[in-house]
Amino acid sequence: MQEPRQELDASNGSNNGGRPRFVPVTALEDVQAVRCAEFHPHGKLYAVGSNSKTLRICSYPKLHDVREDHQTYQPTVLFKRTKHHKGSIYCLAWTPDGQLMATGxxxxxxxxxxxxxxxxxxxGQEVELTMHDGTVRDLCFLEDTSNKSSLLISGGAGDCKIYVTDCATGTPFQALSGHSGHVLTLYNWGGAMFVSGSQDKTVRFWDLRTRGCVNMVTPATVPGSRVGSPVAALCVDPSGRLLVSGHEDSSCVLFDIRGGRTVQCFKPHAADIRSIRFSPSAYYLLTGGYDNKLVLTDLQGDLTMPLPSVVVAQHQDKVISGRWHPTEFSFLSTSADKTATLWALPPV
Known part of the structure; x- marks a missing residue:
């Protein structure tokens, strides 16, 4: 099921004409809010972390028989570990080769x-890293091309530092300072580059080759002003040109990285945006928010014009994360309604 390159028709509300209708294929139920879920890079399974401290790995089902009247079922749990942490699992990440996994x-x-x-x-033996002095809010892996090892980037509350850990030795070797508020989100692209978003309303660009922050922007979320809002979610398109930030005031800002300017600010949600991801081919943007909704925004037209956005999925409570399958047009969402749900489009 490849990503359809069709324009979203956001105008017709009731008759669903031209509007993608995702159906909930599986729903994993937990006893507490589910904060994070990430697909394994080869796409055949995914991991789910919950406030109940439980880590699960589930198999990704075959989707060719999904119909509009599909009955949602429980996914097959391949691995389950209770009390994986002493607290809630806030974030998790896989290395690009899928051989290492980290949880915060x-x-x-x-x-x-x-x-x-x-x-x-x-x-084998898991490595426990204790350099943070507050909640670990987000994680991502980078490949150190000089010696082909994986580096783990982690950020969160406490001293607001971002730590770089060498996965081969399990040692943190760099603490990146700069943010004056909790680090809420991290996203990497293009090898040595990553971005961080913070409660301090700034996005910082980091390049590990220069060992530091190479740029900082405060995305303006109030038109005609320089006023910002805490940055709760970030992503960069595969070409490294477009940064999208999601904010606590429900704004979404498109930022042209090479031109160093804001393209536009729009509000696809009625509450905090907590998650933001480009679809595999970057035709669409998937955002998840505290208004319980997941919204798909079409990025195929002129990015300076109003963008068509459509609600494609809904939970009973706040949406905490949304993640695309690496190759198929399906996504996972996690919510305060205690579920991790896999959504897919029935064949037309």
């Missing part, structure tokens, strides 16, 4: 584990 928690620790995709099991 409000117990202030990061856990780094080896993963065997053939057995769907975590293997």
């Amino acid at each position: 928690s409000n117990d202030k620790t990061v856990k780094l584990m080896r993963f065997n995709a053939d057995t769907s099991n975590l293997e």
Whole structure:
């Protein structure tokens, strides 16, 4: 099921003409809010972390028989670990080759584990990293091209530092200072580059080759002013040209990285935006918010003009994250309604 390159028709409300209608294929139920879910890079499984401290790995189902009247079912859980952290699991990430996985928690620790995709099991001794002095809010992996090792980037509350850990040795070797508020979101692209978004309303660009912050912007969320809002979610398109930030005041800002300017600010939600991701081919943007909705915004036209946005999925409570499948046009969402739901489009 490849990504359809069709324009969203946001005008017709009731008859669903031309509007993608995603159906909930599977729903994993937990006893507490589910904060994070991430697809394994090869797409055949995904990991889910919850406030109940439980880590699960589920198999990704075959989707060719999904119909409009599909009955949602529980996914197959391949691996389950209770009390994975001493606190809620806030974030998780895989290395690009899918052999390492990291989780972060409000117990202030990061856990780094080896993963065997053939057995769907975590293997060997896990490394526990204790350099953070507050909740670990987000994680991402970078490949250190000089020696082909993986680097783990982690950020959060406490001293607001971003730590860089060498995964081969399990040692943090760099603490990046700059943010004056909690780091809420991290996103990497293009090898050595990553961005961080913070409660201090700024987005910082980091380049590990120069060992520091190479740029800082405060996306303006109030038209005609320089006023910003805490940056709760970030992503960069695969070409490295367009940064999109999601804010606590429900704004979404498109920023031209090379031109160093804001393209536009729009409001696809009625409350905080907590998650933002480009679809695999970057035709669409998926945002998740505290208004319980997941919204798809069409990026195929002129980005300076009003963008068509459509609500494609809804939870019973706040949406905390939304993640695309690496190759198929389906996505996972996690919510305060205690579920992690997989959504897909029935064949037309």
